[in-house]
Amino acid sequence: MAAGTALLYDEEMTKYKLLWVDPACKIEVPERLTVSHEALVRTGLAARCVSIAVREATDEEILLVHSEEYLEAVKKTPYMTLEDLMAFTQQYGDVYFHPNIYHCAKLAVGATLQLVDSVMTGRVRNGIALVRPPGHHSQKSAASGFCIFNNVAIGARYAMQKYGAKRVLIVDWDVHHGQGVQYCFEDDPNVLYFSWHRYEHQNFWPNLRESDYDSVGKEKGAGFNINVPWNKVGMENSDYLAVFFHVLLPVAYEFCPDLVLVSAGFDSAIGDPEGKMCATPDIFAHLTHLLMNLAGGKLCAVLEGGYNLTSLAQSVCQTVQTLLGDPAPLPADLGGPCESVLKSIHCVRSAHKQYWSCLKYTADLPASELSAKSLKVAEQKTGNEPEAQEQRSPEEIVWPEPPKRLCPPVRTAVALPEGVACPDACKRCSSAEAPSSLVLNRIRGDFFKESEDKVTLTALCDLIALLERMAKNEVRNGLALVQDVSMAMVCVMQHAPTSLTNRVLLVCVGDGCVPTRITEDGKTLLVHISSTEAQGQKSKHCVPVCLRKGCSDVAGFMQAVLGLLLPLGYEYNPGLVLLVRMPGSGVCESVWQQLAGLLQGLAQGHTLVLMQENETASAGPTASALLGSPAPMLGLLGNLLSEDLEALETLRNTLQADWKLLQVNACQQN
Numbered sequence: 130m131a132a133g134t135a136l137l138y139d140e141e142m143t144k145y146k147l148l149w150v151d152p153a154c155k156i157e158v159p160e161r162l163t164v165s166h167e168a169l170v171r172t173g174l175a176a177r178c179v180s181i182a183v184r185e186a187t188d189e190e191i192l193l194v195h196s197e198e199y200l201e202a203v204k205k206t207p208y209m210t211l212e213d214l215m216a217f218t219q220q221y222g223d224v225y226f227h228p229n230i231y232h233c234a235k236l237a238v239g240a241t242l243q244l245v246d247s248v249m250t251g252r253v254r255n256g257i258a259l260v261r262p263p264g265h266h267s268q269k270s271a272a273s274g275f276c277i278f279n280n281v282a283i284g285a286r287y288a289m290q291k292y293g294a295k296r297v298l299i300v301d302w303d304v305h306h307g308q309g310v311q312y313c314f315e316d317d318p319n320v321l322y323f324s325w326h327r328y329e330h331q332n333f334w335p336n337l338r339e340s341d342y343d344s345v346g347k348e349k350g351a352g353f354n355i356n357v358p359w360n361k362v363g364m365e366n367s368d369y370l371a372v373f374f375h376v377l378l379p380v381a382y383e384f385c386p387d388l389v390l391v392s393a394g395f396d397s398a399i400g401d402p403e404g405k406m407c408a409t410p411d412i413f414a415h416l417t418h419l420l421m422n423l424a425g426g427k428l429c430a431v432l433e434g435g436y437n438l439t440s441l442a443q444s445v446c447q448t449v450q451t452l453l454g455d456p457a458p459l460p461a462d463l464g465g466p467c468e469s470v471l472k473s474i475h476c477v478r479s480a481h482k483q484y485w486s487c488l489k490y491t492a493d494l495p496a497s498e499l500s501a502k503s504l505k506v507a508e509q510k511t512g513n514e515p516e517a518q519e520q521r522s523p524e525e526i527v528w529p530e531p532p533k534r535l536c537p538p539v540r541t542a543v544a545l546p547e548g549v550a551c552p553d554a555c556k557r558c559s560s561a562e563a564p565s566s567l568v569l570n571r572i573r574g575d576f577f578k579e580s581e582d583k584v585t586l587t588a589l590c591d592l593i594a595l596l597e598r599m600a601k602n603e604v605r606n607g608l609a610l611v612q613d614v615s616m617a618m619v620c621v622m623q624h625a626p627t628s629l630t631n632r633v634l635l636v637c638v639g640d641g642c643v644p645t646r647i648t649e650d651g652k653t654l655l656v657h658i659s660s661t662e663a664q665g666q667k668s669k670h671c672v673p674v675c676l677r678k679g680c681s682d683v684a685g686f687m688q689a690v691l692g693l694l695l696p697l698g699y700e701y702n703p704g705l706v707l708l709v710r711m712p713g714s715g716v717c718e719s720v721w722q723q724l725a726g727l728l729q730g731l732a733q734g735h736t737l738v739l740m741q742e743n744e745t746a747s748a749g750p751t752a753s754a755l756l757g758s759p760a761p762m763l764g765l766l767g768n769l770l771s772e773d774l775e776a777l778e779t780l781r782n783t784l785q786a787d788w789k790l791l792q793v794n795a796c797q798q799n
């Protein structure tokens with residue numbers, strides 16, 4: 130299994146700049162690259178990456194996307210006078226040329242292709258290319274928006290042609306619409322292009338009608354172009370996550386890409402003068418994490434925009450640190466998405482419901498939404514809706530530096546019955562030194578009033594010892610095989626250090642009795658996925674999810690995980706994730722690994738997995754997921770049962786009053 134993170138950077142790409150006065154272009158400066166790279170070096174992240182040399186792209190590679198005429202025209206720019214360059218620049222929008230930009234543009238494409246090579250050949254697992262000029266606005270025969278050649282679009286074609294990638298997902302989290310990428314793959318069902326972008330009802334650059342949610346792709350490519358317009362500035366972390374949970378991730382898992390390319394622009398982060406958004410740099414740790422289990426982990430991030438140098442450097446570091454496998458920071462204080470984003474989410478989901486079975490049960494849009502479209506452009510233009518952000522210049526916006534991310538020395542500890550081999554690279558945990566005799570006596574008192582079962586008692590003590598190490602951040606996550614998972618979960622809730630148990634996300638997979646009384650004090654949020662209709666109470670903290678075909682139904686299971694469990698988990702923000710596999714759960718191994726992988730975005734990676742002691746064959750695959758190996762691809766998911774979809778929608782409807790991150794529809798009154 131491929132490991133390692135590639136870093137592609139060449140100082141040469143800092144060697145062009147704007148040579149005349151142009152307010153639209155003055156933000157695109159060489160320092161964007163130097164500060165990003167220096168931050169990676171300063172934090173020690175660069176040294177942890179595999180450095181790969183950058184090369185120039187060939188003509189043939191550039192022609193995968195661009196026209197011969199355009200390439201020939203750009204080829205002449207190194208020999209132009211300043212006057213000629215200015216005149217040449219005039220024919221395009223918001224872009225500038227420089228005698229050295231053609232050279233840099235070839236390096237930017239070349240770096241992208243070197244990254245694709247490294248990932249597709251398995252030399253590394255994933256990676257990032259820090260490049261200038263960016264690419265996503267450039268088109269077949271046009272430069273645009275600081276972009277000369279379309280790095281990511283060429284990368285996608287290259288991966289398909291050279292490595293036979295059948296499906297490529299492009300996630301464009303830059304704050305601008307990558308219209309160049311959209312045009313390139315509009316009618317191509319093998320490339321799924323997702324972009325969110327500042328739009329403001331077409332009042333924001335590039336002011337295109339086709340950037341709206343109803344551009345879904347053409348002909349065979351219908352359904353494979355997803356636009357999420359931001360119609361207001363000031364979007365926050367929960368807005369971004371809501372779009373991931375309710376639009377991108379379900380569709381991406383259904384699409385099942387062989388490769389994920391990220392148009393990684395960081396002008397969508399706080400402080401950026403172009404984006405004027407409020408999402409903090411640490412959100413990119415989560416966005417990255419949430420994509421890292423697609424395509425067997427094959428992810429290539431390629432820099433696009435990002436114009437606040439502080440915010441840019443922090444965001445790049447958050448992304449790289451996540452690619453390297455460090456645990457994401459706590460996603461603090463997520464409220465729900467704002468009303469404007471809920472409208473966008475609802476619009477996108479309903480525009481795509483005919484193409485994706487995960488969206489099939491999306492409520493229809495109110496007629497008012499569809500007919501009001503053209504009016505809104507006019508409405509917005511009256512300008513009587515002042516934005517809070519507009520008052521402050523982006524240079525004045527301050528935000529706390531992202532906290533140092535935890536990195537416990539032991540990634541995965543295991544507590545296993547005697548005779549079960551310790552999976553590779555895990556640390557066996559025993560209660561030899563801990564827990565204290567006090568804890569031991571409490572456990573004895575709780576579970577062994579009558580008889581003393583030495584073996585079980587020791588196993589429970591091992592488990593608590595493991596959690597004590599987790600609380601001290603000596604261990605990130607753990608796996609325990611136990612005699613009785615129900616007893617073990619109760620033991621954890623009662624005897625693990627309170628710093629972990631103040632808020633526990635308890636995820637139970639498979640049929641069986643879960644002691645729901647442990648949800649009564651509000652310190653546990655239980656999500657129980659099974660095939661049996663819940664007997665007991667449902668409440669804000671007790672969420673039974675019933676799938677008719679049980680946990681072996683991959684499509685239904687993933688729908689529940691992405692659309693329900695993850696938003697609940699992120700909003701709850703636990704200190705510990707307790708993932709329990711009930712005996713005979715029927716969950717297939719790769720789905721289980723996906724789940725274990727995705728949940729590690731929570732609780733700073735503090736996940737404890739409990740399984741029945743006879744499930745020894747699953748210890749290895751589970752440990753591997755906990756160690757950060759990407760889950761194997763799930764393949765095409767198959768059809769969702771309509772009754773499951775309906776049941777999940779009903780569940781969402783009842784829970785969304787308490788959990789705002791579950792919402793997918795705008796208020797009907799608006």
Ligand code: Q9C
Nearest residue numbers: 153223263274275334433434
């Ligand atoms: N307010 C990228 O982020 N518009 N390109 C500038 C000045 C052009 C952005 C208007 C923005 C292009 C890759």
Ligand code: ZN
Nearest residue numbers: 303305394434
């Ligand atoms: Zn941008």
